[in-house]
Amino acid sequence: MNGLAMTSTATAAALAIGTVTNDDTPSQQALWREIQRLRALLAHQEHALLASRLREEASRHSAFHDTLTGLPNRQAFDQRSTDALSTHQHAADGFALMYIDLDGFKAVNDRHGHAVGDELLKVISARLSHAMRSGDAVSRQGGDEFLCLLCHVTMQAHADAIAQKLQAVVSAPCLVGDQQVQVRASIGIAFYPQDASDMPGLLRVADAAMYRAKKYQLGHAFSDLQ
Ligand SMILES: Nc1nc2c(ncn2[C@@H]2O[C@H](COP(=O)(O)OP(=O)(O)OP(=O)(O)O)[C@@H](O)[C@H]2O)c(=O)[nH]1
Incomplete structure (x- = not known):
């Protein structure tokens, strides 16, 4: 039994004895003081436990989230994509990976x-996050690069529509202070399982497609083998 549980048990036992008033005998008054001491100890230990849980939660959150934008980070995305691969493998289902790089x-x-650039990254992150359906995932890979994992998206026509929507949310003008700023996005798209059967392979295909989209100003592009 840990210290908190022992204190709780002792306090519960003392309280079960009954109410003690100041008119009672010296031994009852000593018992009352002991109850008060145990109550204070319990409150202190509960507070310390809560503070330690909050610290743990904060450090778990910061390990898996980007500090600037609050989006899931690269580590979180690795974990999420491993889960997605295993789920989709079992269900014989597919998904699309979109590699987004700002222009x-x-x-x-x-x-x-830089401060305006930071604000723009935060706004774009919030817009991308808002544009995802539940079950999909978006992460900031670093700099001005983002990844999206879109469950059950296996057809080019469907991915076209989503990529156009994401391009629209990225390129909408953004007011930071009194400055209006605007960027665009180039998006490379890879499909699981058609383009590759693992994440490194999918990332290579999506990355190459993104560079093609950027180079030829296509907005978005697919694997050149499609
Ligand atoms: N404000 C801000 N800038 C960042 C951050 N991380 C990276 N950058 C900057 O983002 C820029 C990314 O450079 P580029 O990829 O060449 O940006 P780009 O003008 O969109 O060019 P292309 O990607 O070639 O289209 C660099 O200037 C980095 O210094 C950040 O957290 N905040």
């Missing part, structure tokens, strides 16, 4: 300053 972000930093 023109460096110019925002250069023209308006």
Whole structure:
């Protein structure tokens, strides 16, 4: 039994004896003081336990979330994509991986300053997050790069529609202070299982497609084998 449980038990036992008033005998008054001491100890230990749980929760959150945007980070995405692979393998189902890289972000930093760039990243992250269906996942991989995992999306026409929606949410103008800033997105798309059967393979395909989309200003692109 830990210290908190022992204190709780002792307090419960003392309280079960009954109410003690100041008119009672010295031994009853001593018992009353002991109850008060145990109550204070219990409150202190409960407070310490709660504080330690909150600290644990905060450190777990920061290990899996990007500090600037609050989005799940690369580690969280690795875990999420491993789960998705195993679920979709068992269900003989597919998903799409979208690699999003902003276009023109460096110019925002250069023209308006890093703080404005930070705010823009936060706004875009919130918009992407809001655009996801439940069960889908978005993460910030670092810099101006994001990944989205879209469950049950296996057809180009479906992925086209989602990519266009994501491009629209990214490129909507954003007011930071009194500055209006705007960027675009290039998106590379890979399908599981058609393009690759593991995450490194899917990432390679989506990354190459994203570079093609950026180079030829396509907005979004698929594997060149499709
Ligand atoms: N404000 C801000 N800038 C960042 C952060 N992380 C990376 N950057 C900057 O983001 C920029 C990314 O550079 P690029 O990928 O060349 O940006 P881009 O102008 O969109 O160019 P392309 O990707 O080639 O289209 C660099 O200038 C980085 O310094 C961040 O957390 N906050």
